[in-house]
Amino acid sequence: MKDIFQVLKKKKLQSFFLFYILLLLPILTPLAENYSWMDKLLLVVVCLLLFMAISVICVFVSPRTEKIIYSVMLVFAIIPGSIFLSYLLFAHVMLEQNSVMSLFETNPEESKEFLANYMNVWVIVGTLAYAAVPIVMICRMKRYTPLKARFYKGHIIVSVLIIVAIVSLARVARSVYFINIYRTFITYKVRVHHEKKTIRARQSEPFDIRTIYADTIPQTIVVVIGESLTKDHMSLYGYQRKTNPLLEQYTDSFLLVYREVISPQVHTIPVMRAALSMAEPDYPEYFEERPSLIELYNRLGFETYMITNQAFSEKCHSSYDILLTLAKHKYNFAPKKQYDEIVFTAFDEIMESDKGKDKFILIHLIGSHMAYEYRYPYTFDTFDYEEDGLIEEKPFRKTKEKRMIDNYDNSVLYNDYIVDRMIRQLQEESPNAMLLYFSDHGEELYDYRKFAGHVYEKVSPPMCEVPFLLWMSSYFRDKRSGLVFDAYRPYSTGDFIYSMSDISGMRYEGFDSKRSIFSPDFEPKERFVDEKAYDDILERFDSNKR
Numbered sequence: 001m002k003d004i005f006q007v008l009k010k011k012k013l014q015s016f017f018l019f020y021i022l023l024l025l026p027i028l029t030p031l032a033e034n035y036s037w038m039d040k041l042l043l044v045v046v047c048l049l050l051f052m053a054i055s056v057i058c059v060f061v062s063p064r065t066e067k068i069i070y071s072v073m074l075v076f077a078i079i080p081g082s083i084f085l086s087y088l089l090f091a092h093v094m095l096e097q098n099s100v101m102s103l104f105e106t107n108p109e110e111s112k113e114f115l116a117n118y119m120n121v122w123v124i125v126g127t128l129a130y131a132a133v134p135i136v137m138i139c140r141m142k143r144y145t146p147l148k149a150r151f152y153k154g155h156i157i158v159s160v161l162i163i164v165a166i167v168s169l170a171r172v173a174r175s176v177y178f179i180n181i182y183r184t185f186i187t188y189k190v191r192v193h194h195e196k197k198t199i200r201a202r203q204s205e206p207f208d209i210r211t212i213y214a215d216t217i218p219q220t221i222v223v224v225i226g227e228s229l230t231k232d233h234m235s236l237y238g239y240q241r242k243t244n245p246l247l248e249q250y251t252d253s254f255l256l257v258y259r260e261v262i263s264p265q266v267h268t269i270p271v272m273r274a275a276l277s278m279a280e281p282d283y284p285e286y287f288e289e290r291p292s293l294i295e296l297y298n299r300l301g302f303e304t305y306m307i308t309n310q311a312f313s314e315k316c317h318s319s320y321d322i323l324l325t326l327a328k329h330k331y332n333f334a335p336k337k338q339y340d341e342i343v344f345t346a347f348d349e350i351m352e353s354d355k356g357k358d359k360f361i362l363i364h365l366i367g368s369h370m371a372y373e374y375r376y377p378y379t380f381d382t383f384d385y386e387e388d389g390l391i392e393e394k395p396f397r398k399t400k401e402k403r404m405i406d407n408y409d410n411s412v413l414y415n416d417y418i419v420d421r422m423i424r425q426l427q428e429e430s431p432n433a434m435l436l437y438f439s440d441h442g443e444e445l446y447d448y449r450k451f452a453g454h455v456y457e458k459v460s461p462p463m464c465e466v467p468f469l470l471w472m473s474s475y476f477r478d479k480r481s482g483l484v485f486d487a488y489r490p491y492s493t494g495d496f497i498y499s500m501s502d503i504s505g506m507r508y509e510g511f512d513s514k515r516s517i518f519s520p521d522f523e524p525k526e527r528f529v530d531e532k533a534y535d536d537i538l539e540r541f542d543s544n545k546r
């Protein structure tokens with residue numbers, strides 16, 4: 001052991017390099033607001049063990065081999081390292097597992113959001129400097145005489161075992177940021193490929209399903225999924241600015257405004273996966289094994305339509321695209337980069353076509369997505385804090401922040417117009433119809449801190465409390481007298497598929513009426529935003545701070 005220390009003493013720069021790559025991030029974790037002391041300790045211990053194991057092994061290799069090992073480590077570590085470090089230094093959070101996963105979802109909107117949230121000139125300068133330092137270190141490493149391996153077999157075996165254990169045990173590997181990233185990447189790729197294959201294959205297998213609401217008058221069932229709309233900025237939910245002048249005109253008997261609905265995550269992709277399938281945290285395999293929303297309507301004999309103004313690809317670049325590809329008719333407007341009213345070119349056409357058929361239409365809007373000022377035409381540029389004085393003063397709300405809130409509220413106003421127009425069209429053209437609107441997740445707008453957006457690591461009530469609105473034609477509603485329409489039921493859109501199954505009268509193996517917000521059997525349960533209990537989130541952000 002003494003000899004090993006002797007050599008290590010001569011290799012100060014090498015040790016410093018390893019420290020830089022493996023331990024810099026762990027020793028900065030006290031900055032992370034979302035990690036417990038236990039998590040931080042585990043991180044440091046695992047990385048320290050890896051540091052020691054690699055240091056020992058490198059005592060026995062030639063300086064040239066060592067430089068090659070370090071260069072390979074650097075190539076693998078530098079990009080993950082700068083991502084983790086930027087999050088840690090600028091947002092004071094350690095990236096959590098599901099965010100690591102979402103880094104691989106090639107949804108351009110989400111990537112842009114990531115960049116918009118965290119990129120600035122300092123991050124770029126910092127990243128370049130962060131990468132330059134270890135390159136200089138490798139170039140300047142001094143030569144040394146390695147020890148003879150055959151005299152230290154025990155040390156070498158123990159070190160190798162430590163490295164193998166850290167790389168192969170999933171829970172432990174998570175503690176080393178770059179190993180975690182590559183492991184997650186491989187798992188992600190394998191998973192998405194498998195999902196695509198199994199879900200496509202299951203479409204040709206038989207599945208028993210029927211509806212108790214079969215009707216001679218064709219039904220039109222519309223689900224609209226909005227984007228980043230928090231109910232805190234909707235006058236329907238009591239916001240001081242009149243952001244819902246049109247939807248507010250409906251009486252309670254036609255437009256039900258659900259008060260207590262949250263999203264199961266605060267990012268588009270995991271919410272879409274959860275809401276449109278039966279996957280749940282304890283049973284992720286249900287994503288492939290059980291039918292998803294569009295599949296259910298296909299199997300019932302509906303004509304199914306999917307209209308999207310968000311990135312979508314038949315090749316499934318996002319891991320929820322596979323669920324959308326199941327629609328018989330697909331309209332993808334995202335490449336046109338237009339305001340949400342572009343969806344009407346498809347909506348109008350669908351309403352005109354196949355008049356004798358039952359229809360299920362799923363619409364995915366761009367809604368109030370970040371860069372709010374690009375989400376509405378200038379005719380909706382309505383709110384001005386200087387004129388109405390309706391933005392509550394907070395120390396971190398300066399001119400720029402208030403202007404951003406103005407823009408956000410304009411996008412909410414525009415969304416009001418979009419949803420109202422759909423309802424009016426259904427009212428006029430389809431006597432047996434319903435429309436359900438909810439937002440994938442909410443948005444924080446400088447409510448507690450100098451932060452706007454939605455990030456799981458910083459989850460707060462406005463990020464997960466979402467609008468959930470139900471409109472039904474009177475004919476449609478009369479048929480459903482056995483259901484309960486109670487706007488105060490606490491619910492998570494993670495169970496959305498059961499509510500849609502219920503309101504469509506579907507009966508199939510696996511249907512669980514206790515999870516339907518409309519069922520007499522509904523049972524409230526503890527709600528989670530991914531792994532965090534909603535009640536804890538509420539408690540952490542005491543309502544009087546809002």
Ligand SMILES: [Zn+2]
Binds near residue numbers: 228266440
């Ligand atoms: Zn979203």
